[in-house]
Amino acid sequence: MKHRYAVITGCSSGFGALMAIELAKIGFHIIATMRNTKKRAFLMDNAKREGIQEQITIHELDVTSSNSIEELKFHLKQLPSVDVLINNAGFAGAGFAEEIPLDEYRRQFETNVFGTIGVTQAVLPFMRTQRKGTIINISSISGRVAFPGLSPYAASKFAVEGWSESLRLEMKPFGVHVVLLEPGSFKTGIWTTGKQVTEKSLEKDSPYYPYMLKIQGYLDKNAPFYEEPIIVAKKAASIAMEDEPSLRYPVGKGVQTKINLKSLLRWKTWEKVILKTLYKN
Numbered sequence: 001m002k003h004r005y006a007v008i009t010g011c012s013s014g015f016g017a018l019m020a021i022e023l024a025k026i027g028f029h030i031i032a033t034m035r036n037t038k039k040r041a042f043l044m045d046n047a048k049r050e051g052i053q054e055q056i057t058i059h060e061l062d063v064t065s066s067n068s069i070e071e072l073k074f075h076l077k078q079l080p081s082v083d084v085l086i087n088n089a090g091f092a093g094a095g096f097a098e099e100i101p102l103d104e105y106r107r108q109f110e111t112n113v114f115g116t117i118g119v120t121q122a123v124l125p126f127m128r129t130q131r132k133g134t135i136i137n138i139s140s141i142s143g144r145v146a147f148p149g150l151s152p153y154a155a156s157k158f159a160v161e162g163w164s165e166s167l168r169l170e171m172k173p174f175g176v177h178v179v180l181l182e183p184g185s186f187k188t189g190i191w192t193t194g195k196q197v198t199e200k201s202l203e204k205d206s207p208y209y210p211y212m213l214k215i216q217g218y219l220d221k222n223a224p225f226y227e228e229p230i231i232v233a234k235k236a237a238s239i240a241m242e243d244e245p246s247l248r249y250p251v252g253k254g255v256q257t258k259i260n261l262k263s264l265l266r267w268k269t270w271e272k273v274i275l276k277t278l279y280k281n
C-alpha cells in the first residue's frame, strides 16, 4: 500500500503526541512538529513502546513564526504526498476581558488562529494539486459555547470554527476535506502549563477576583472527572481514515448535549443556567 503522510502540530505533549502515535499505529508516516524539539521524549518513548518510532519524523515548528512555516514547506516538498494535516498546537488564554491586555488577545490569536491558518496555507498547495487530503482543526467545546473568564480562548476557537467552515466549502471541489474536532475537557497540560490567566484577574483588588475564584473552584472540582486524551487521539485517527468526513466531531462527555441545549434554549434561559452553575457557591 502507498505510504500516507500526516503533519501534526504541537506534538510535544497532550493530544498532539497521542494523535501522532495513533495515526502511526494505523500506518501513517508522521511529521510530528513541535516548537521545542528537546521535548520529543514523551512522544518518542511512547512510539518506541509501540514499535512505531521509524514512522515518526520530528520537525521543529513554531506555528507563530513565518520562517518556521517556510522551513516546513521546504521539508514537505521532499515527501511524495501530504495526506493529513492536524492543526493541534494551542493554548488557553484566561481572565476577565476588561483586564486582559490587547497583546494577550493578540498572542492567543497568533497561535490558535493565525498559526492554524499559516500552517494550513503551507499544506494546501500539496493537497489541492493531489486533489486529496484531510485537514483536522482541533477546535473545542469553547468554539461552540463560550464561558466567562475564557474569552481569549473562546474567541480564538470561534474564529477557527468560522474559518474552517469557509475553507471546507472552498476546498470541497478539490477533494480536500476540512474537519473540526471539538473536544470537551480532557486531562492534558492545557489546564496547567497551557493555561495563561491574565495577572490582574488573579489579584485580590480586582473587581473580578471573586468571580475568577469561583470559576477556578468549578474547574478544580471538575478536573478529576476530565476524560483521558487518548479518546480524542483515537477519534482523530478514525477521522483520518474516512473518505468523506463530516464537518464537525464533538467529542467527550456532555459536549453534544451542551451544544444542543445552547441552540434549543432561549439565550436568557441559557445564561441563567451557566451563571448559576458557575457562581452558585
Ligand SMILES: NC(=O)c1ccc[n+]([C@@H]2O[C@H](COP(=O)([O-])OP(=O)(O)OC[C@H]3O[C@@H](n4cnc5c(N)ncnc54)[C@H](OP(=O)(O)O)[C@@H]3O)[C@@H](O)[C@H]2O)c1
Binding pocket: 009, 010, 011, 012, 013, 014, 015, 016, 034, 035, 036, 039, 061, 062, 063, 064, 087, 088, 089, 090, 091, 092, 111, 115, 138, 139, 140, 141, 182, 183, 184, 185, 186, 187, 188, 189, 190, 191, 193, 194
Ligand atoms: N485538553 C482539553 O481539554 C482540550 C479541549 C478542547 C480543545 N483542546 C485543544 O487541543 C489542542 C492541544 O492541547 P492539549 O490539550 O493537548 O494541551 P497541551 O498538552 O498543553 O498541548 C499543547 C501543544 O501546543 C503546543 N504549542 C503551543 N504554542 C505553540 C506554538 N506557538 N507553536 C507550536 N506549538 C505550540 C505546545 O508546545 P509546548 O510544549 O512547546 O508548549 C504543546 O505541544 C489545543 O489546540 C487545545 O486548544 C484541548
